[in-house]
Amino acid sequence: MANPKPKVVKDNKECxxxxxxxxxxxYPNGHFKHVYDNIISPACDMAGFKPVRADEVKQTNLIHLDILKQLIEAPIAICDLSNRNPNVLFELGIRQAFDKPVVLIQEKGTPKIFDIAPLRYLEYCKEMKYHDVLSIQKELKDSIEATFEADGKQGNVNSIVKLLALNSPAQLPDIEHNRELLSLDVMHAEMRQMKSLVENMAIRGVGSKSSIEMIEYERISNELTNIVNNKRMPEGERNERLHYLLMETEEFMMRSPSKENHRHYRSLMERVHRALASDITSN
Structure with a gap:
């Protein structure tokens, strides 16, 4: 599909x-790859930004610290909410907790996840016909530029921190000098901040605490499935990630006021233990 001429990316700006x-x-196979290739990537190029997806961040460790660093430090982000993917919502929650600018997009017909009037969404057609794609490329390019320019200003309409008049966003400690410590402590801090942020939304009628817990349950469950099915993952990394999931699951289980959710998390803990036991017996 033909794309408008991109701007030259300056100052290593990444989206x-x-x-x-x-x-x-x-969704048909390759659907979101087509969204990325035909809509998101060209719009970023037109706006003078280099698009970066999580799967393009090469270096990974226990909690994908490099992905987390990109998520928090990138000057602009685009979030596609189309299928309410738990990992997408989790990453958006972290981004919002740090009050970093983000452009929201979704497929036409997708119910709004956040019922906060000022939040703006760009919508694209599922069929992605030629002229529709050219139109949304231009809209997204304009939105990227406008959102980037509005960063830190009251006019940044997609800042939940500002819309809900929260006192201050989360703060990131020195990554370069505390990389090892950050691998656990920062993620826990972000999760607490993100959970607090979304629960504030719930108080205002946007969601429920139970649904937040179940989003986290789905995220951990999906990650566990991916780890178990990934036969090429190095043994050390696999073991570390399973132990981290175990800590996460236990923390959510202990904090859950819902007996039903508590049972879900206990069952999830048993799955993690079985995965760890399987690693031991296979060795």
Whole structure:
């Protein structure tokens, strides 16, 4: 598909892309890759930004610290909310907790996840016909530029921190000098901040605490499935990630006021233990 001439990317400006990576149920194979290739990537180029997806960040560790660093530090981000992917919502929550600028997009017909009137969404057609794609490329390019320019200003309409008049966003400690410590402590801090942020939205009628817990349950469950199915993952990394999921699951289980959710998390803990036991017996 022909794309308008891109701007030259200056000053290594990157746009972090928050979207489903794998094929999703209810969508044709390669759907979100087409969204990225035909809509998101060209719009970023036109706006003078280099698009970066999580799967393009090469270096990974226990909690994908490099992805987390990109997620928090990128000057602009685009988030596709189309299929309510739990990992996408989790990453968006972290981005919003740090009050970093983000452009929201979704497929036409997708119910709004956040019922906060000023939040703006760009919508694209599922069929992605030629002229529709050219139109949304231009709209997205304009929105990227406008959102980037509005960063830190009261006019930044997609800042939940500002819309809900929260006192201050989360703060990131020195990554370069505390990389090892950050691998656990920062993620826990972000999760607490993100959970607090979304629960504030719930108080204002946007969601429920139970639904937040279940989003986290789905995120951990999906990650566990991916780890178990990834036969090429190095043994050390696999073991570390499983132990981290175990800590996460235990923390959410202990904090859950819902007996039903508590049972879900206990069942999830048993799955993690079985995965760890399987690693031991296979060795």
């Amino acid at each position: 972090f892309i928050i979207m489903p990576i794998a094929d999703a149920e209810g």
